[in-house]
Amino acid sequence: MFKDIPVISLQRLPIYLNYLKSLPADRKYVSSGLIAEALGMGEVLVRKDLAFTSAVGRPRIGYVTVELIAALEDFLCCNTRSSAVIVGVGALGRAILGYGGFSNYGIEIDAAFDNDSSKVGVEIFGKPVYDIKDAKSKVADLGAELAVLCVPAQFAQEVADILIGCGIKAILNFAPVLIKAPENVVVRHIDVAANLAILSSMI
Amino acid sequence: MFKDIPVISLQRLPIYLNYLKSLPADRKYVSSGLIAEALGMGEVLVRKDLAFTSAVGRPRIGYVTVELIAALEDFLCCNTRSSAVIVGVGALGRAILGYGGFSNYGIEIDAAFDNDSSKVGVEIFGKPVYDIKDAKSKVADLGAELAVLCVPAQFAQEVADILIGCGIKAILNFAPVLIKAPENVVVRHIDVAANLAILSSMI
Numbered sequence: 001m002f003k004d005i006p007v008i009s010l011q012r013l014p015i016y017l018n019y020l021k022s023l024p025a026d027r028k029y030v031s032s033g034l035i036a037e038a039l040g041m042g043e044v045l046v047r048k049d050l051a052f053t054s055a056v057g058r059p060r061i062g063y064v065t066v067e068l069i070a071a072l073e074d075f076l077c078c079n080t081r082s083s084a085v086i087v088g089v090g091a092l093g094r095a096i097l098g099y100g101g102f103s104n105y106g107i108e109i110d111a112a113f114d115n116d117s118s119k120v121g122v123e124i125f126g127k128p129v130y131d132i133k134d135a136k137s138k139v140a141d142l143g144a145e146l147a148v149l150c151v152p153a154q155f156a157q158e159v160a161d162i163l164i165g166c167g168i169k170a171i172l173n174f175a176p177v178l179i180k181a182p183e184n185v186v187v188r189h190i191d192v193a194a195n196l197a198i199l200s201s202m203i
Numbered sequence: 204m205f206k207d208i209p210v211i212s213l214q215r216l217p218i219y220l221n222y223l224k225s226l227p228a229d230r231k232y233v234s235s236g237l238i239a240e241a242l243g244m245g246e247v248l249v250r251k252d253l254a255f256t257s258a259v260g261r262p263r264i265g266y267v268t269v270e271l272i273a274a275l276e277d278f279l280c281c282n283t284r285s286s287a288v289i290v291g292v293g294a295l296g297r298a299i300l301g302y303g304g305f306s307n308y309g310i311e312i313d314a315a316f317d318n319d320s321s322k323v324g325v326e327i328f329g330k331p332v333y334d335i336k337d338a339k340s341k342v343a344d345l346g347a348e349l350a351v352l353c354v355p356a357q358f359a360q361e362v363a364d365i366l367i368g369c370g371i372k373a374i375l376n377f378a379p380v381l382i383k384a385p386e387n388v389v390v391r392h393i394d395v396a397a398n399l400a401i402l403s404s405m406i
Contacts, residue, residue, distance in 0.1 A: 007405075010404060010405070011339050012400055012402055013401075014394060014396075014397035014400055014401065015381065015392075015394075015397075018379060018381065018394075019379065019381065020396075022380070039381065053356055059318060073355065076398070076400050076401075076402055076403075076404050077403055078400070082403045084399060089295055090298075091294075091298035091301045091302075092295075092298040092299075092300070092302070094294055095293075095294035095295040095297070095298045098294050099294075099295070099395060099396070101379050101394075101395070101396035102396045102399060102400075104396060105396055105397070105399065105400035105403065106400075106403075107396070107399055107400060108291075110320050111254060118331075132350065145403075145406055146399060146402060146403055146406075148399065167406045170402035170403060170406050171402075172395075172398055172402055176221060176304050177221065177225070178218065178221065178222065178242065186402055186405045186406065188398055188401065188402050189218075190393060190395070190398060191217060191218075191221075191304075192299060192302065192304070192375075192393070193217075193302070193304035193305045193307060193308055194217030194218075194221075194308070194309070195375055195391055195393060196287060196305060196308065196349060196351065197217055197279050197280070197281070197305075197308035197309075197310060198210075198213055198214055198216075198217065198279075198391065199349060199373035199374075199375055199389055199391050200279075200280055200285045200308065200309075200310060200348075200349055200373060201213060201278065201279050201280055202210075202213070202373065202389045203348055203349075203372045203373050203389065
């Protein structure tokens, strides 16, 4: 589904959603000013971001909280089940397999892949670990379009190419290396060490 | 150290650095155009970002590769040793303890903290796990200013407050909740599930 929203705005939508969900249940209305203040952002920016969703704010009242939550969830496809797979069940892959927060966004980690035969065939946190050689049929069976890449840097591109060949449309890459992908495949890169280095530079 | 660079530019510097390090050793010069093309970015943007460092490009030649790498490493404090601690040694905390990539940026994960007595007192990947109650003295002993927060969402703010009280100046937060911190403390948030949801929305 193509949405005409800048990535920089899209990135903030889960932050708004998390904040709104943290509000007391009896808060019927919420204004862009309140959201902006709570999150340390500009009010105009908040209003512009939220305008990409179907939510409609009313002057001097703001948004109906449950409506705004629903609009954000709708925009982020939280109510549509998406199947994801993890590739590489080292320490990080295992940690992500055990992380329960994906279901809030309608995402289910359905399986993992590895090339280490000692890891293949077991279940981790109830999720099966398959041989990467069987990726094509398993990804097709699951209808998975999302993959989380937790393999060492030197294998990342090769594994990404395999996944793309299997029909994966989006890759979240934890390997500290840039992945090349065709235009119809989206890639996001989370480099934990680089993030810490950025913080260190900001002190 | 305060640097007059927008965070959005700062975030890209590790990407340039990783790319430059991936080049063959005999590539003596590298142009902003080449970097831009390899990373799928605009050339003007690349040149502007690199202008924040001490590197000087020459017309029609570009940058001396080793000089540009050195300038980026210098800017990102890769040659200054920074001590970091991890709080919460569940699956994710353990994975990060075992991740070797921090040393490229001059960062050493020196210790971990937890409040679970069964985890305290052991070593994980050679790093000691201390009781969070002892954080103040241990953080001071280590001279740590960086912390990676791997605790469940409901404890994240409480633990962040403890860390800030211990003199931590920068927090990398993996808990899916926003952390409030005073102005002199920088916080970056990595929400793995939200990142996957953003990808899912982009398909």
